[in-house]
Amino acid sequence: MNTKTLRILVGLSFMLAPCVSRGQAPAVTPSSVTPFDKLPDWTGLWSMMGGTVFDTATQTGKGGVVTHGVREHPPYTPAFEKIYEEHLALRDADRFPDVLTNCGVPVGYPRILNLPDTYEFVVRPDIFYIVTENGPNTMRVYTDGRKLPAKEDTWGTYTGVSVGHWEGDTLVFQTIGLKGNRDNDSILDRTGLVLSDAATVTTRMRKINENTLEAQLVIEDSKALAKPWNVTKRFRKGKPGMFMYDYGCAENNRNPADTVTGKTLVLGPDGKPLN
Amino acid sequence: MINTLNRVLLIALIVSLGLFTVQPVFAHHSGAGFSPDAVKEITGTVKEFQFRNPHSWIQVNVTDATGKVTEWSIEWGSPNQLGREGVRPATFSPGMNVTIKFHPMLNGSPVGGFIGAKMPDGKILGKWDAGE
Numbered sequence: 001m002n003t004k005t006l007r008i009l010v011g012l013s014f015m016l017a018p019c020v021s022r023g024q025a026p027a028v029t030p031s032s033v034t035p036f037d038k039l040p041d042w043t044g045l046w047s048m049m050g051g052t053v054f055d056t057a058t059q060t061g062k063g064g065v066v067t068h069g070v071r072e073h074p075p076y077t078p079a080f081e082k083i084y085e086e087h088l089a090l091r092d093a094d095r096f097p098d099v100l101t102n103c104g105v106p107v108g109y110p111r112i113l114n115l116p117d118t119y120e121f122v123v124r125p126d127i128f129y130i131v132t133e134n135g136p137n138t139m140r141v142y143t144d145g146r147k148l149p150a151k152e153d154t155w156g157t158y159t160g161v162s163v164g165h166w167e168g169d170t171l172v173f174q175t176i177g178l179k180g181n182r183d184n185d186s187i188l189d190r191t192g193l194v195l196s197d198a199a200t201v202t203t204r205m206r207k208i209n210e211n212t213l214e215a216q217l218v219i220e221d222s223k224a225l226a227k228p229w230n231v232t233k234r235f236r237k238g239k240p241g242m243f244m245y246d247y248g249c250a251e252n253n254r255n256p257a258d259t260v261t262g263k264t265l266v267l268g269p270d271g272k273p274l275n
Numbered sequence: 276m277i278n279t280l281n282r283v284l285l286i287a288l289i290v291s292l293g294l295f296t297v298q299p300v301f302a303h304h305s306g307a308g309f310s311p312d313a314v315k316e317i318t319g320t321v322k323e324f325q326f327r328n329p330h331s332w333i334q335v336n337v338t339d340a341t342g343k344v345t346e347w348s349i350e351w352g353s354p355n356q357l358g359r360e361g362v363r364p365a366t367f368s369p370g371m372n373v374t375i376k377f378h379p380m381l382n383g384s385p386v387g388g389f390i391g392a393k394m395p396d397g398k399i400l401g402k403w404d405a406g407e
Contacts (some may be wrong), residue, residue: 094308103329117355133355245355252327254348266308266386268348269323269334274384275308 032145033125034166040207045238046119049212054114054189055231065190068092072193080196080224083181087192090262096192097257099185101264103249106137108158108186109175110201113215113233118244121205121213121235128164128171136247141173148176156182156197170206180224196223211237309378309388317347318374324367326354333367333389335375349377351389362400371395376403 050056051064054072061069071088090096099105107115115134122129126144130137141162148163156179164173178201179186181194188194199221208214212234219229254267265273319337331351338344351357354364367373372395377387391401 117353242359245358247328247353247355249329251329252325252332253329254332254350255330264308266348266350266380266384268384268386269332269346274348274386275380275382 032165033143035125039123039125039166040169042121042123042207042213044240045242045244046121046213046235047117047238048113048115048119049234049236052114052116052189053191054111054193055229057232066091071191072189074193074219074229075225075227077224077226080194083194084192087187087194091190091192094264095262096190097262097264098190099187100135100249101253101255101257103253103256105185106158107132107135109139109160109162109178110203110217110219110231111186111188112137112139112159113217114189117247118238118242119235120244123171128173131244133244133247135249141171143171143173148174151176156180158186164203170204172202172204175201175203180221194224195219195221198223208234213237308380308382308386310381311378313379314376314390315379315387316374316376318372319347321367321369321371321373322346323369324364326357326362326364326366328353328355331357331362333373333375333392335373345385347375347385347387349375349387349389366400367392376401 053059053065053070055074056072058073060071060073061067063070071084074084076084087096100107106112112130112132115132115137117132117134119133120129120131122131124143126142128141128143130139130141132138137159139159139162141164143164143166145165146163149161154161154177157177158179160175160177160179162173162175164171166172178195178197178199180197180199181187182197186194199219201220202218204216206214215233215235217229217231217233219225219231221229255264256267257264258273263275266275268274317335317337319335322334322336323332325332325334331354333349333351335347335349336344337347354362374393375387376390376392378390380386389401391399391403393399393403
């Protein structure tokens, strides 16, 4: 192959590359994008209201996620109810490690709406970001008019793929492509709630008053749930001028989980376990 | 010795911590190893205040009647949470004499979950008496 032929081939490859990429990307219709001046003001820092029990509406037992006797009642299939009961037993024995404890993977969706510390909900015409201090974690919801990818074009990830639109002051988005419990590293809370890799979530978010944001979730999962599971999470606006800081989880993590026993360790100042 | 800046910060801190709860201490892990009902108190000298994520740790040397020194590790909230409440890296300075209340570890190790501290000037951080 001479130099001239090579130049022509390279030139053609650059010309064709955008066509190939366009063939893989979902179609975008900019006309459906809501302009800035029509979007609600969700600026500031926000904090989840209540503790980290994911679904307090179905909670039985008093206390928090690690209190013996506390559990939730999603409409689980028998197979997933069994998984949940096994997790609860491990929780009661302090042998159910939370993936957060080892500062590694993202918390995923919908758990990203079930975290302590502060949140930013960043509203733009083309995209909506959930940014959490804890973790830290980021999730993107595309609101530029694109469609969700076909199922065969997704693969299980922690936060999946989300596409949404605005209905007045309400953001409505769908999330697919979640990995669920495929690798045993994605939970909804420390009681041991999990979903499968078939889970999809429809979320409606809006301000119900000046200082409260509400997210209504409808979770569907053909493997884990016998019927849709409705969960509501609320967030309170913080004081003006609050700062969000970085959260280097691995900076001084003295509570890693023992990968063999699942026990959460407490390390002394010398790095050796004290429990 | 607390300098003027630290004194101002401390006052702001004490005011702001009025509604502080111990829940954020366990934001990163379960805290299941601590006894939620037991309360222990130690008095000693601050060796180090690890004001770092995901949780802060106050290292305190405590000398018993025989002269033996034990280093205690008292776990507190993340610097992000505490920082917004007015806590600063200098809140616990090396050499500072403090009394700390905490939930002890179930297995008796020299570790605890922070409840409150009595500072050298007698001011209280966090909670001390019931209802405080």
